Amino acid sequence: MxxxxxxxxxxxxxxxxxxxxxxxxxxxxxxxxxxxxxxxxxxxxxxxxxxxxxxxxxxxxxxxxxxxxxxxxxxxxxxVEMTQMPEMVSLFNGYGGLASLLLGWATVSQLSTVGFSGATSFVLITVILTLLIGGVTFSGSVIAWGKLSGRMNAKAVIFTGLRELSVLHLVGFFVVGYLFVTDPMNPVWLYATIALALSFGILATISIGGADMPVVIALLNSYSGVAASAAGLAVGNTILIVTGLLVGASGLILTNIMCKAMNRSLMNVLLSGFAKPVEAAEKIEGEVKIMPAQDAFYVLEAAQAVLVIPGYGMAVAQAQHAVRELQTLLEENGCTVEYAIHPVAGRMPGHMNVLLAEADVPYDQLCEMDDVNPRMENYDVAIVIGANDVVNPAAKEMKGSPIYGMPVIEAYRAKTVFVLKRSANAGFAGVDNPLFFKDNTRMVLGDAKDTINTIIREFGDD
Amino acid sequence: MENIYLIFIVLLAAFLGFELIRKVPATLHTPLMSGSNAISGITLVGALAASGMENDILTTILGTAAVALASINVVGGYLVTDRMLGMFKKKDKK
The missing domain is CATH 1.10.287 (Helix Hairpins)
Incomplete structure (x- = not known):
């Protein structure tokens, strides 16, 4: 043997x-x-x-x-459609968490048949950790999946007593965990641990709004790895420990990148539901200038360099293929086309890159924010498609703004800015966007895909 | 003593993970996540023992359910990552 x-x-x-x-x-x-x-x-x-x-x-x-x-x-x-990747990854995080939870439970049930002989407190503590992390990952991921797939309202859900309830859960973990380790024969503590973990996962995710989802998915991704690792400690299997931690570390790094891209700390994002809504200190004055899609064509026809800035709205409108078609027409017209992608554009890390790759846009034409900002003046037209907060100059100009300090793509410094948007309302974070009121900005209202197709037809008629 | 070894492994694996992933470019963040989804399906290895060893019926059922869930991650995760990465192309030099 x-x-x-x-x-x-x-x-x-x-x-x-x-x-x-x-x-x-x-x-x-x-x-x-x-x-x-x-x-x-x-x-x-x-x-x-x-x-x-x-x-x-x-x-x-x-x-x-x-x-x-x-x-x-x-x-x-x-x-799965590429636009649905955030939901799918979220759901898979959840399955991973649940698998670890069940493995932890199976370990307990196996030990109970031999009266917990040979079950050291190290094993029992790691079992508790597996159940907790696995449970939080599972229920948290299900909520994230519900929000991302539109089955649930994506807005942050806040109610009075949420904070107290969360603190109670944390205290509960320690109490129930202690009782389980000292009295493993009583199945009540096992069930209580699982129930607490599941309900805490729901509480922790439900209070986070849709725009913060990239952080949440990355964090749950990390948890699913840590849960596997904890299960590995419980069953004494080294490959689970090592591999789970590789995933845990990778998720944590992505979480950190996402937080940096929003200039917020992880705690700030996780507790965002508890913060009081910030009143904008300054009122934005000015007039929105609306331009029909046909007129946008004339500007684009004369442009030498175009920058496309996609956001979640491009995914919703499924506009990536139309964008690619427009890119080809512009390039045939002697214009250079580049894409600027903000790290938190979309609902998960790298969301926009995958959509554009699906539409055959070569990845070396996708630029990062720090790469395009210094040469923004060189672009004749910046086309903002379904993005809002990631191009919001309030992050730089308005001290009172909730997103003040967040690094943004400085689209407003391009010669002309087209904002393709369904309506002139505030974006996901509910923050007014001064970009819409700039002198060089033209709003092209309507479904992004229809707008781009109209412009494409104008090229055809030429 | 064995527990100390396990904690030692935990420490080294965590550092290695950080060093490996730090350099992944933003373009590959989504495939990285779905790929690590697949890797976290390693729970499958632990679940196999719970499902296939001589156990009572509850352990076997829990183990089998864990096998099924982890298999979703492994099979689905690798396939979808491969599908996505197949779409990433470099610009043709004409």
Whole structure:
């Protein structure tokens, strides 16, 4: 039996190596696809070698579970629209959390059949951690999924006593956790832990608004890894510990990048529901200048350099293919086209990049904010499609604004700005946008896709 | 003593993870997330034992459910990441 254990552990080392290599390759667009494959091979090695374990005596339950999960996962992966990626990643975070929670529960149920002999407090504490993190990840992800997919109101839900309730939960964790570790035979503490974790996940996510979703998804992504890692500690499996933490670290880095892009701390985002709404200190004075799509065409026809700034509205209008078509026409007309993508544009990290990649826009034409801002004056036209807060000059100019201090794409410094927008209302954060009132701004109202298609038709008639 | 080793592994893995991911460009953030979704399906390995070992019925059911959920992450995560990465193209030099 010794040699079997050795082979399994050596294979786990190999698998961990493949995961690490895979993540490394994933950090460049040219090698990313290969990196994903390498990581999948690592997973295959880990799974196959685990199945060789002589303690596994029956395979039909495993096959049943794998067949159901695998078929559903494959169907989801094939059928999901690129615009729906945030919901899908969110849902998958939730499945990961629930899997860890169930594994923690299975560990308890297995130990209870032998009267918890050999269950050290280290094992019991890590089981508690698995249940807590897994439960919070699961219910939090379900709420995030509901908000992102429009099944729930995306606005932050606040009610009196929310803060007190959250504090009660935290105290509850310690009390119930202590009771479970000292008296594991009583299943009440197990169920109470699970219930507390699930309800805390809901409380923590429901109070966060839609514009902060990139932070929430990244954080839940991190949690799903940490939950797997905690489960690994509970069942004493090193590959779970290492791999779970790789995911945990990656999610945390993304969370940090998203927070920096909004100039806010993580605590500020997580507790945003508790903050009092800020009254704008200054009133924006001026007149919005509206321009029909046909007139926008004449300006674009004469332009030499165009910058496209997409936001969540482009995803909602499914306008990415029309944008790509417009890009081709402009380029044939001798104009250069570039895209400026804010780190928190859309509802998840990198959301816009994937949509534009789907529409065949080469990734080397997608620029980051710090790259385009210094040369903003060189663009004849900046087209803002369904973005609002990420181009809001209030972040620079108005001290009283809730988004003051957030780094933004300084579209207002381009020679002309077109804002494609459904209506002239405030954006997701409910913040007025002085960009709409600038002298060089023209609002093109209507569905973004229809507007762009109108411009494309004008090119055709020429 | 073994627990100390486990905590040691935790520490090293966390640092390694930070170093690996720090350099991922913004363009690849979404595939990175769906790819790490797939990797977090490693829970599957732990669930296999709970599902396939000689256990009472509750443990087996919980283990099997965990196998199913983790399989969603593994299969769905890798496939969707591959589909997405297949769309990323460099500009053709004509």
């Amino acid at each position: 010794e040699s079997v254990a050795l082979i399994i552990n050596l294979a786990y080392v190999l698998a961990a190596g493949l995961f690490i290599l895979g993540l490394k390759l994933l950090s460049h667009p040219l090698t990313a696809r290969k990196g994903n494959m390498v990581s999948a091979v690592g997973m295959l090695v880990a799974v196959v070698v685990t199945l060789l374990d002589h303690q596994i005596i029956s395979y039909h339950w495993i096959l049943l579970g794998f067949a159901i999960g695998g078929a559903y996962g494959a169907w989801k992966a094939k059928s």
